[in-house]
Amino acid sequence: MSTALSDHRKGLLLTAIGGLALSMDIPLVHLGGGDIWSILGMRSAATVVATLVILAAMRLASGKWPVLVPGRAGLLAGLLYGLSSLTFVLAVFNTTTANVVFIVAFNPMFGALLSWTFLKEKPQAATLIAMLFMILGVGLIVREGLSSGHFFGDAMALLSAFILAAAITIGRASRREMGFVPLLAAILPAVLGLAQALPSGLSITHPGWILVNGAIVMPVAFWCLATGPRYLSAPEVGMFYLLETVLAPIWVWLIFSETPATMTLVGGGILIAAIAGHCFWMVHGRSIRPLAG
Template identity: 30%
Template sequence: MMDPRREHLFGIIFVTAGAVTWSSAGFFTRLIALDYPTMIAGRGIFGAVGMLAIIIAFAPKTWTSQFRNMGWSDALYIVNYIFGTICYVSSLGQTSIAHNAVIFATLPFIAALLGFIFVRELPSREAIFASAIAMVGVVIMVGFSNDGALLGDILSFLGTASMAASIIIVRKYRSVNIAAGAVIASFTSGVIVLPFAELSAVTPTHLVYLVLFGLLNASAGLTLYSLGSRRLPPMETALISLIDTPLSPFWVWLAFGEKAGPQTLAGGLIVLFAVILHIFMSQRRQRLVVRLDPGRS
């Protein structure tokens, strides 16, 4: 039996790595500079190809069985992924980035609520405290703007709720085949927006960038995030995910020199502080639990 502290630490590492990988979306969007449907289609399709290659590499003789042996919980995971992707993509054109960021900051609280309802897991006091700090940081980052729209805000909320639901699904149903489900969901989401893509504008250079976008942002990000979410409570997974919010503009600034204002920097530092504080407190709590109950190690 694996040490609970080590299992918890692996969960933190995987989710953090997944969130860092996902935070490259803004970088790739600026780098590729194509219409959004084309980028989403490329990300989904090439991401699916990358994940399929990983599956075949690790199970060259039995990989097809992973797709044949899927159950209703796998179908639930796939449908939820596709639904969330469509909602999120649609919301980007209907409301402001500021509103999207603030709504995304509710992810830990939605995950905590769904976790209590479906998994019967109560969030720790440390997670609640750190989530509240992170929420303050995100609000400071984006400010309070009036440039959103009701439809876009609703779609953004549904996309955030879908992400929280994916955390609960892989946590509750351990039999879900994350890799195979991600291949189907990623490919399907890419195909859905393909009719709206401007494929004639894609150059060989764009194609290389789209492949990297799919492999790094979609394939690696989703795999790492899903593996980590199985090892952590829902609210903790969602909290660590918020590291994506300040890192996204950081990569754009680093690569393209787009400076962030003091409000963005201050809020981003608060979010990072909240995540690091929670990691420190949760690891300290894990060590205390093992000392009080050595049989759990």
């Protein structure tokens, strides 16, 4: 097995684990209950504390510190990951779960555009066609958000998708170890959230769910997804964020009986069909090219 193929499979495994863990984020936020700043602060602070514990354990085991923030690229990516945490939580609190995850599904298309613009990785025709259908799907969901008063939340979800795509693209361009960058970047939303919440006291109904989310689920999700760009292209990594698109509405429907609006389901169906078709085409193309060679 060639090294390139082995690295690609490693990237696929890491990002699949990360996407699966990320799908539990929104359900755990809802299970915790409370005001936005308290949840943002506690969730992010738990991520930072868990990261510091992991780093200390790695230091004791190996005798050296792992790569934390690799230069300017790491700092810029960290700033973007921190901002994405803020916009994502704002979206969760201002629109429905289905709207959030379907709109964030636009992430790989933003990744393709950014890679094309800055990395000169021209997307294939299949990617461009999928992008057109995804624009249609997101447009239907945002239109539903306008009519139901969820426009701000939908806009925050779209902004979160763009910021995440930019962070992934920077990681792809640098080819550096970025695994701990989004975890340490949680310092930014932690400081902001706690600064807003502490003067009047934290207000969280079930803090245990938020601690599990911040200390376990988010470190696993973001470490895997931030490491993926070392082995995969930005659009490919973005695809695995879409496990949340498919699974999060199912978890929320099973736990809270939150049924998406009809137009949201139509737009989400278009998105998932476009993504599935694109993935099938890419995998089919990969299998054809070696045979042709």
